[in-house]
Amino acid sequence: MSKESENLADGLFVPDEERNPLRNAVQRGARPELPKRFYQSAGVGEAEGGYAVLLDGRTVKTPARRILTTPSSPLTSALAEEWGAQGERLNPTYMPLTRLINSAIDGVADRLEEVAADVAKYAGSDLVSYRAEEPAGLAAAQAAAWDPLLAFARERLGADLTVTSGVMFVAQAPEATAAVAEAVRAYAGRGAEAPFRLAALHAMTTLTGSCLIALAVALGEMDAEAAWAAAHVDEDHQIKAWGADDEAMERRARRFAEMKAAARIIEFFSGAA
Incomplete structure (x- = not known):
């Protein structure tokens, strides 16, 4: 791997605001060109703190220039599979697991308490607490999906x-929201797995608008598909009544890919993977 290739690996997932050429291209209305694939093979090797993704034998770095490492060999293998599945161009859209692990390493590991509090605050206005009175069909669908979560x-x-x-x-x-906050902290735990567990929980919470849905997945109460359906009761009711918008459904599919990536992390650390 050349030095130029190493820099590409380092910068691939840097936020747009830090990537001037990409931002400028978007502002001009141009379609930004994705970087070319610069490696032949993607694998896993031992590293400090666990296991690292290797591209042609060299480590990959996160946007904050930390080595892309997890404490789970199977999880790191799944990351390597994402890199290995890329075509001639590297497209982060199709690497939701890598993006989420980057977030865990760069954005969660140093602020566990803050991120846990951000998840728990959703209990104060959780999706499942707000119901429609009508139409009757929607109210019944909400009750069927959300009463078990309550x-x-x-x-x-x-x-x-x-x-x-x-x-x-x-x-x-206050005692109800405190109980949810304690459940979030207990699930995340401490140690090497905590940033990854918490990043997955945070992602599912923001994607669904419900920390109860996220905790239900994390604690084995429901799977990702059931959780996604519960989070989209209102939207699905509208689709049945008025039909689906193609662009909206594409966005939903991309978000579901992120949801499944978060659920996979939970599975890897629960021993279910």
């Missing part, structure tokens, strides 16, 4: 959350 929160987390109709804010009891 029961899960009550029975497994010790969090009895209030439900309201409409969009008016309802304050949750």
Whole structure:
């Protein structure tokens, strides 16, 4: 691998605002050119802190220039598979697992408490607490998908959350939100796995708008497909009534790929993978 190739590996996932050529191309209305694939093989090797992705035998770095390493050999193998599956051009859109691991290493590892608090705050206005009064079909669909999640929160987390109709804010009891916050911290744990667990939990929470849905997946209450369906009850009701928009469905598919990547991380650290 040449020095130029190493720099490409380092910079591939740098945010757009730090990549002037890419940002400028977008501002001009041009389609930015993806970098060429610069390696033949993608594999896994031992490294400090666990296992690293190797491209032609050399380590890959995150946008913050940290080595792309996880404490799980199977997880790192899955990352290597993403790199190996790339074509002539490297497209981060099709590397959701790598993007999420980058976030864990660069954005979560140094701020575990802050990220855990960000997840837990969703309990104060969780998706599943806000119900429609009509139409009756939507109200019934919400109840079918979300009532079990409220029961899960009550029975497994010790969090009895209030439900309201409409969009008016309802304050949750402090003891309920505290119980959810404790469940988030307990799931994340400490040690080498914590940043990865928490990054996955945070991703699922923001993708679904519900920390209860994310915790249900993390604690084995439901799988990613069921969780995704629960998060899209309202949208699916609208699709049935008015039809689907192609662009919206493409965005949804990309987001579901991110959801599945987060769920895979949870599986790797639960021993289910």
